[in-house]
Amino acid sequence: MSSPYPEGGPPSGAPGGKTSFMGLDSNVGAMLCYLANFLCCLGLVLAIIFLVTEKENRFVKFHAVQSLFLVALEIAAGIILEILNAILGLALRMVDMSLFAGLLTWALGCLFLLIFMIFLVLGAIKAYGGQWYKLPIIGELAWKTVNK
C-alpha cells in the first residue's frame, strides 16, 4: 500500500476522535506513549496496547512506534555504553586511575540518561501539539513502519 497522504508530507494536526483504549484524545494518547516511560517503562506497555488496538488512528500508531524505537535504541545504546565503560575502566585501571574510571562511568551514565529523557519529553510535547514529529533516524523508520 502506498502512502495514504498526498504529496507534501503528513497532514498537520492530530486527527480528531478518541483512542479505542481508554478513550483518550489522540494527542494525549500519543503523548502518554512517551511520558509513561518515566513510570517504570509503562510507556512500552501502553505503546504496544495502542499498536494492537488502534486500527485507524495513524497518528497514535506513529507515535507509539516511534516511542518503542526510542526505548529500543536506549536499551541498545545502554548495552554498548556498559561495554565501553568496562573497557575504559580496565584501561584506566592499568594506569592506576581507577577512581577516575568510576567517575567517568558515572558521568557518562548520567549524560546518557539525560539525553534519553530529553528525547522523551521532546517527543511528548510535539505529540501533544498534534505534530507528526520525526526524531532523527528512528522517526523515518517509524514513519515507514506505520505507512506501509
Add this chain to the structure above:
Amino acid sequence: MSANMSDTGKSALGGLDGNLAALLGYIVWIVALISLIMEKENRFVKFHAIQSLLLHAAAIVVFIGLMILLTVLGLILAMAGLGALAGLLWLLYMVVFVGYIAALIYSAVKAYGGVDFKLPIIGNMAEKWAN
C-alpha cells in the same frame, strides 16, 4: 471514559487542561512538584499533585522499611537454616511494588476522568493541604 467529565479548569502549567495536568502529575512526579509550587488557583490540580507526591513519599518510606525488615528476617531465617525461604519473602516486596504502580495508574485514570478520587489515608491528608 465516563461521559460526566466535570470541568477541571486550566492548569498553571502552560495552560494544560486541569485533568491532564493531574494525570501527568501521577506519571512524572516532577510535574506534580512543579504543579504544587506554581498552582495557585486550581484546587483540583493542586489536590492531585499533593496526593501524587504523598503517594510517592509513602512508597519510598514503605520500601525502605520493607527492605530493612526483609533483610533482618532473611538473616534470622538464614541462621535457622531456612535461607531458601528468605528468597520467598522478597515476593512480598514485589507485591507491594505492583500495588504502588497500580495505585498510581488507577488514580491517574481517575484524575483524567475529572474525579476527586481520594486514596485511603493519603487522600484525606492531601485534601486538607490543598485547601
